Amino acid sequence: MTPTDTADQIRTQLGQMGHAARAAARLMARANTAAKNRALREIATQMEAQRAQLIEANIRDMQAGRAQGLDAALLDRLELDNTRIDDMIAGLLQVADLPDPVGEIEHLRYRPSGIQVGRMRVPLGVVGIIYESRPNVTIDAASLCLKSGNATILRGGSEALHSNQAIAACIAAGLRASDLPETAVQVVGTSDRAAVGALITMPEYLDVIVPRGGTGLIERVSREASVPVIKHLHGVCHVYIDDRADPQKAFDIALNAKTRRYGVCNAMETLLVAEGIAAEILPRLAAAYESKGVELRGCERTREILPRCLAAVEADWAEEYLAPLLSIRVVADMDAAMAHIARYGSGHTEAIVSEDYSRSRRFLTEVDSSSVMVNASTGFADGFEYGLGAEIGISTDKIHARGPVGLEGLTSRKWIVLGDGHIRQ
């Protein structure tokens, strides 16, 4: 398929893929753990065997990307070298080793009527993943969907088309070798953007869409989708240093939360400091940030303590910098900090540094974010750190899944009832 196909043709093609995915989903839902793990290991074997083809396909994408003038960051994400193939293979084997969530029965209890009622974990069905030109996401997403018993339709960025097709060939060979339906993982083979529009408006075939990528993509998908979306928007994360904080812990956490990595969603973007401790803590922190090349933008009271700090403007408080930039605000107390977070935060991750029991307890309870922390760096907001084993993304939604989404987030629970001829009065 080429970009000259009409939107109608693309819709028809995606409808056929959706239909095949539905059929595959029924078989995947009943596939046993051993078969799913065998497929994951077999895909790893295929990737190992087809290294040369994978790199060759990627070279075609890289050449086209350079000719198109893609910037260095995009080209870096697009590239597949031996190390990245090693990582993908390791990822497949890790997912094979994770416990299978499907079929777990919880809370099976007798009711007064005599029936037993419980809940069984089941796959969602067909999962659509829309992502940018990062070929490794193809394997990440496919392996998590496969292990959780879902069928999946993957639509990666058009710049990675050849790489994704080469990876898709490995996945198909792995599924075939394990007697699982080849259509359990399908990669959309057209680079036409109309494919995204078609995919997100097929609720008859898809049970959920996970967009992974820039804010523009995610906002478009959320706005136009008639399929439920598990989405990750901004990460405007805060650390609040309370006046009862241990200064060393505050220093370590505030430095780590900002400087561990800049381009990640769990990096701190705004530091809130109680006025009672600001003069003590800020100069030492500012020196450390400066030595790391972090630009500071502060409120007026911050600038009284740090005269070289630039002035923050209103827009700074709501900005996800994803860069060596930090806004700092001195606040009266924890209530002022929580009010700031409620107003400007994105509900991703917030941390308090405090030795005060009651304040820590209130912060944990009252801050409405997907991760809320006491005396720990926001950098811990991550599926691997939380023990999920793998992560399909971090949800900033409130329903279904909040925060890091692993295998469990790709499942749901149905009710099961066991009786012995029971009828309802």
Next chain:
Amino acid sequence: MTPTDTADQIRTQLGQMGHAARAAARLMARANTAAKNRALREIATQMEAQRAQLIEANIRDMQAGRAQGLDAALLDRLELDNTRIDDMIAGLLQVADLPDPVGEIEHLRYRPSGIQVGRMRVPLGVVGIIYESRPNVTIDAASLCLKSGNATILRGGSEALHSNQAIAACIAAGLRASDLPETAVQVVGTSDRAAVGALITMPEYLDVIVPRGGTGLIERVSREASVPVIKHLHGVCHVYIDDRADPQKAFDIALNAKTRRYGVCNAMETLLVAEGIAAEILPRLAAAYESKGVELRGCERTREILPRCLAAVEADWAEEYLAPLLSIRVVADMDAAMAHIARYGSGHTEAIVSEDYSRSRRFLTEVDSSSVMVNASTGFADGFEYGLGAEIGISTDKIHARGPVGLEGLTSRKWIVLGDGHIRQ
């Protein structure tokens, strides 16, 4: 407000309600269990004290309804008499007695990094409920949202406007008396249908929409909403009688599932019978159905056994009769039954009657419905029977909540992290 208001005015008004609801939601999320229970009991007291006003307001709605020519079923649902007020009061007290889901922490465990990670149950935030002209839903929905720590905006059918406003006055008085924000429960005061359109497209103010009512309303809301929807569509429920069924259990369950009540979503609409047992079981069942006035529509093989049975057409298999009508199909075996369910079912509730261990196990695992039962009547698919204590609806969605939705379905879980100055490497 009257139906002559412009859509813009209505949008502005609902925006103000949404803004107030957001502020109330923050206070509700931190309200303790005692305060929420006090409010529920205080609302009950107010309803008791204002019986006369409630009935008077309802008489105005009933008179207008009769003048408009509403049919008898609608008028019946609209009516508020002393018995229904008693039921609403009892419902409020029952919800007050339920355990509070908010704040429950699960699986708090140490990770190798030294942090403790767990999940805390929290309210969703602001819940919008759109429903038909049944004033009792106003109290049901308000009480469940209140107990689960959510703010709510209620939009009932326009025919019940005066009744709902009288109930809203009781709710407001109860909230005031308990020091909870009055705007925690707001009833939309316009009968203009544009209010629904505005409500479902305010993701900045609403976290979830629960439409309760006819298929037309629910389909419209699902199609147009930019807010996530917890919805309940059709209930095309099946009972499959396996050839290894105990005939008495099969008889009891098949009769109960159809005839306990006809107009409910968990009533059986299609009976599937294995060919090996059809001749033994169907004549006795048909006689019982006939004595209850149930019209039967069967496949060809059914009609060979039951010559007086009408012929089912293709459309019968997908129909939610909600009436004393039953379609019957003789199938080769359980696989054929499951294929029929996958094709025609709505994913609501299905039951198998069988003494066979392996088949029961497979049916439980492989049937993809919100409730799957062995040797029990589909009539048990209900929040009260499952032990939820109360029910805001039955979800036929796959993400977030499947099946009966109680207090837990109005909550989500955030991650909490406890450290002691931990930073991430």
